[in-house]
Amino acid sequence: MTQPRWDELTEEDVDRLTVRVMRRAWRARPEVRKIRLGGRDAVVKDYGRRGNLFKRLLGTFLARREVAALRRVEGIPNVPRVLASPQPWMLVIEHVNAKSVTALDAPRLDREFFDRLTSLVDELHGRGLAHGDLEKLDNILVTPAMQPAVVDFAASVMSGANPLAALALGHMQDNDRRAICKLKSLFAPELLTDDEQRRLAHRGAAELWFRRLRKYVRRPVKSLATGNDERARG
Ligand SMILES: Nc1ncnc2c1ncn2[C@@H]1O[C@H](COP(=O)(O)OP(=O)(O)O)[C@@H](O)[C@H]1O
Numbered sequence: 085m086t087q088p089r090w091d092e093l094t095e096e097d098v099d100r101l102t103v104r105v106m107r108r109a110w111r112a113r114p115e116v117r118k119i120r121l122g123g124r125d126a127v128v129k130d131y132g133r134r135g136n137l138f139k140r141l142l143g144t145f146l147a148r149r150e151v152a153a154l155r156r157v158e159g160i161p162n163v164p165r166v167l168a169s170p171q172p173w174m175l176v177i178e179h180v181n182a183k184s185v186t187a188l189d190a191p192r193l194d195r196e197f198f199d200r201l202t203s204l205v206d207e208l209h210g211r212g213l214a215h216g217d218l219e220k221l222d223n224i225l226v227t228p229a230m231q232p233a234v235v236d237f238a239a240s241v242m243s244g245a246n247p248l249a250a251l252a253l254g255h256m257q258d259n260d261r262r263a264i265c266k267l268k269s270l271f272a273p274e275l276l277t278d279d280e281q282r283r284l285a286h287r288g289a290a291e292l293w294f295r296r297l298r299k300y301v302r303r304p305v306k307s308l309a310t311g312n313d314e315r316a317r318g
């Protein structure tokens with residue numbers, strides 16, 4: 085059988101090429117799978133599984149945003165490249181040989197890790213982008229050589245996208261930096277400086293409003309994207 089190309093993959097191809105299901109689709113969340121094609125590993129994020137039409141529409145929007153964000157930060161080491169978007173609600177990205185910091189056996193990270201993570205996040209910011217979801221610590225990965233990597237750009241914001249994004253960008257970049265402090269407080273609290281401790285304790289009024297707004301938008305969106313079968317199971 086001839087191998088499909090990255091940009092031609094269907095759900096059936098992904099089923100056939102799956103090495104591991106990394107996360108099952110649930111409510112508005114995509115299914116995340118590791119696949120292997122032509123000797124190369126990749127990660128497929130698919131919002132088309134276990135959902136209704138609304139989830140596909142939302143997934144199309146989120147997949148497009150994530151593809152645009154990954155293109156903006158392309159070439160930064162330890163950030164995966166986007167390989168294709170074979171369906172509007174599906175994206176295929178490079179597989180990074182790393183696991184989430186939350187899956188580490190021993191929750192310990194050293195100063196070098198945090199210095200590198202800070203540089204990585206500064207590089208993202210230097211491209212006019214905020215990641216926006218680093219507080220979910222499973223989006224921060226660690227390689228076998230204890231290097232940081234970052235995934236999941238679905239919530240990121242870029243300069244030049246729209247006026248609202250321009251307003252939110254600085255706050256979200258602050259939030260990214262706070263996420264590093266949060267990780268440090270859990271994995272290496274002795275490294276926290278006084279300044280970082282202050283940063284952890286303080287949220288500006290604008291940011292609180294932004295978070296509140298996001299919460300009110302997310303709740304009905306999640307509920308609309310939940311399929312009837314998932315609703316029945318609770
Ligand atoms: N390119 C990648 N390489 C290796 N692991 C990845 C990659 N992308 C995602 N993962 C793993 O899969 C998990 C879920 O993917 P993510 O993009 O965060 O989906 P979600 O938007 O549902 O949170 C991540 O927390 C990470 O552990």
Ligand SMILES: [Mg+2]
Nearest residue numbers: 220222223236
């Ligand atoms: Mg994630």
